[in-house]
Amino acid sequence: MDSQRENSLRLLAENCVNFDAELLALLDKVYSEKGWDFRNYKMSSVKRRVMKRLNARNVSSCADYLEVLDSDKAEYARFFSSLTIKVSEFFREPEAFSALEAAMASFYRRSEGLRVWSCGAAYGEEAYTLAIILSEFLSPGALERTRIFATDIDGAALDCARKARYRDESLRNVSTERRRAYFEEEEGVFKVRFGIRNLVKFGCLDIVSHSPLLKIDVLACRNVFIYFNKRLQEEVFWKIDYALNPGGVLMMGKAEAIPSSFAYGYERLAACTNIYRKRDRR
């Protein structure tokens, strides 16, 4: 290797080491100032998101970005919003929801009230999808006794979720019949009808630092674990497992998996979908 190339590779490596150290200092500061703990999120994705904020604020290092945060407190909210990715849609990965409908028919009675949790609910599409499925499956009396909780770390996203207004592209997996039955359209905006909206209770919950909900029968935690590193996935899965009743149904995202130390406790319900039943070990 010629010495010029060797030199530039060494500089690149040194810059990377500096960037990583500065990034950790930035995440520490965000945690101590705001309590948002991104330190065990997947660093590749965190780095991409932080670089976006650096570019947006026209600074070239995390150290400079720390000064931006000190001088403009509103930047914290933008940083937070950039790190919590809220891409979602109704009936996302439709085959998973078909598998859920089959699981409901096999394991639950129509007359049974259920406790359901959408953890990492973003703008509410997943929680309302669950509400639609439950309203079709359960008897009116059971639906009245059913509780659907939708939580997220991002309170501003939940405020949007409560308004329940969506663009057409969020509904691309929703059939014409369901669009008609569950949405009111006005000038290209689709509002979830009151009967479905009223079934879902939204609340802020950081699954990394807060305690989980309890006694849950159906739990969707989809496309949240992909942002965590392996250690955090294990820690958070402990809470998910604690929340779920024996025999309960768990939905995870397509690119996610149950950590290996918990795998023995779960049975996969449908090939090609990440939907599981917690084994009853009582």
Ligand SMILES: C[S@@+](CC[C@H](N)C(=O)[O-])C[C@H]1O[C@@H](n2cnc3c(N)ncnc32)[C@H](O)[C@@H]1O
């Ligand atoms: C890509 S969205 C997934 C939305 C939906 N579950 C789905 O699969 O379509 C990821 C969501 O996880 C939330 N999230 C990230 N970290 C979280 C945490 N520590 N606690 C709770 N929610 C978190 C984000 O705010 C975001 O709304």
